[in-house]
Amino acid sequence: MVTTNGTPTSLVEPRVTLPASRSRAASRALLWSAPTALLGATTALIYGRLNFVPSGISNRFVDYSLAVAASPIPLAAVLSLIKALRWWLLCLWPTPVGVFADRSHLQFQLGPFGSRRYDTARMEVRYPFELAGEAEAGSFEAFLPEEQQFATLLPRITHPDAPEPLNRVILRFAAASEADAASALRPVLELWRSHAGERGAP
Numbered sequence: 001m002v003t004t005n006g007t008p009t010s011l012v013e014p015r016v017t018l019p020a021s022r023s024r025a026a027s028r029a030l031l032w033s034a035p036t037a038l039l040g041a042t043t044a045l046i047y048g049r050l051n052f053v054p055s056g057i058s059n060r061f062v063d064y065s066l067a068v069a070a071s072p073i074p075l076a077a078v079l080s081l082i083k084a085l086r087w088w089l090l091c092l093w094p095t096p097v098g099v100f101a102d103r104s105h106l107q108f109q110l111g112p113f114g115s116r117r118y119d120t121a122r123m124e125v126r127y128p129f130e131l132a133g134e135a136e137a138g139s140f141e142a143f144l145p146e147e148q149q150f151a152t153l154l155p156r157i158t159h160p161d162a163p164e165p166l167n168r169v170i171l172r173f174a175a176a177s178e179a180d181a182a183s184a185l186r187p188v189l190e191l192w193r194s195h196a197g198e199r200g201a202p
Contacts (some may be wrong), residue, residue, distance in 0.1 A: 014187035018185070019174070022090065024173075029091060032083045036081045039074070047067065050066060051063055099173065122160055128153065130155075141153055155193075157192075
């Protein structure tokens with residue numbers, strides 16, 4: 001029997017780490033920085049011309065009305081700035097960031113995007129061929145051979161505490177293609193699916 005440090009491989013607890021892509025984070029930071037700069041310049045141009053002090057050419061109420069009407073622009077600039085800063089911070093985060101998975105938990109340590117931990121006991125892990133009759137079953141991946149789906153696709157991973165499928169979060173942040181992520185996670189995916197099967201057994 002093959003062993004790892006004297007322990008049978010069948011007893012070794014599988015643990016998988018998918019580092020976050022800092023280069024992809026930098027690209028997204030740049031993408032969000034562009035509208036931030038454009039909206040910021042527009043805000044400065046609009047509000048720089050307003051005069052909130054009564055004068056012979058302004059009764060200030062018109063200026064206040066214009067300021068209120070234009071308020072979505074600075075708000076959008078602030079939101080874009082926050083998004084850009086979060087991606088920049090992820091690029092520069094001093095501690096390891098990424099996806100960490102084992103038999104019992106799936107954990108996201110994403111720096112400025114927060115840390116989340118999901119127990120696999122309540123997860124559902126299903127491939128496209130298992131989603132017949134559901135909205136996501138309409139994608140072309142559902143028609144691929146089952147062996148190819150297992151080899152190249154991440155299944156849909158859902159958890160009652162997660163606001164979106166966790167496979168989307170993995171692909172959004174991990175520095176790996178979907179096929180590489182599926183290959184790396186395969187040992188734990190099989191365990192998670194077996195847990196789901198045990199829950200569904202009579």
